Amino acid sequence: MNKEEYRQRIIAAADRLYYTRGFSSVGMDQLRDAAGVSLRRLYQLFPSKNDVVMAVLRGRRRMWAEGLDEHVRAAGTPREKLLAVYGFLSDWFCEEDFRGCGFINAFAELGAVNSDVADIAREHKVSFQRYLGELVERIGVDPSLAVQLALLAEGAQTTAAITGQAEAADRAHEAAEVLIDAALERAGSDSRGKNSRACVPSDA
Amino acid sequence: MNKEEYRQRIIAAADRLYYTRGFSSVGMDQLRDAAGVSLRRLYQLFPSKNDVVMAVLRGRRRMWAEGLDEHVRAAGTPREKLLAVYGFLSDWFCEEDFRGCGFINAFAELGAVNSDVADIAREHKVSFQRYLGELVERIGVDPSLAVQLALLAEGAQTTAAITGQAEAADRAHEAAEVLIDAALERAGSDSRGKNSRACVPSDA
């Protein structure tokens, strides 16, 4: 087992522990036990706990982006791709140990006293908005739709985490349909002439 | 200065400290200094730190509900009342020390290891949904609109907190308008006959 394999073992164990119990309530000793490595090796690979935390968050960022993109790519039309975001959320919310967005949690717990954590949380959220922005661009509607859809997704994450309602993803999906279709209608009417509040079928 | 005044002083100081720095990074000594009371009196009024935390959260729940209701009552029509929620959020997000929803933060930091905190966070979110539910009921549309509007509000809170974009409230407001009007249209067409996807002016 080489250095990189040890790193991954540690990160995987830390991710599980930190996600389910929070960062500050998991000590390095528990992490050592869970990862099955010695404290010596742990500190050799990660000079401080903050390094573990950041490695976990970076790993989570990558996993999340890849999982989302995979889900979205499987969808057909641009409109379906946008809606696939909420399917991705729904699957995630139904996982047994779901406990909200790791970056929202990290920001809430450490963001005020740890700017590295605050930064990566911000980057994660901004890049999600950007990702939605690219999908929105393809259907040629106002970019502000991307922010609206992001708000629904963020809200679904915190709602599902705190209240336990995994259906939040479905409500977000329904709302997203309405918002997308309204944006499409508006784009359609704008391109055909100003001030005409046209009535276009929602599956246009 | 009587017992109750001391309690309020302590809760006010704790609220400020906990909200801006998180719960676990604020010690009882700092709270003592900020509140200007002796450690003895502090423990006399709150037998443990958890009691302070819970008192802070209960106070925040009341303040939040009152502030929101005040804002909503000032609005005229039921539709405007629903939209006033996002005006309330906008004002809040622009406050200098805004750092997200205190209950989301508390849940993220302590929810996994402190069921009192998890419970009050859940209660807060559920009662917000219920509050929106009552407003939605008055305009006679599908109750699921309340959940959708709640998702927008929750999403705006985390987005504004993490990315610093106070405009999230405005985007949520715009999205809420679209969702409300779509629900009104749907209710209108349902009451006039089934399967007629009628085109009703959005200010109906």
Next chain:
DNA sequence: TTGCGTTGAGAACGATCGTTCTCTAGACTT
């Protein structure tokens, strides 16, 4: 085999934190 570098196990250290205790000074009662 001897010597050297590495590793694991876990003790040790220093800091922090929640909580309690001590000591002292002042207020109030009789």
Next chain:
DNA sequence: AAGTCTAGAGAACGATCGTTCTCAACGCAA
């Protein structure tokens, strides 16, 4: 004035935690 109760200041205690250190065991080259 003497005694009693209360309260403030902060030391002290015990636990926890991040981090480092010790020491013995092991692998391995010469």
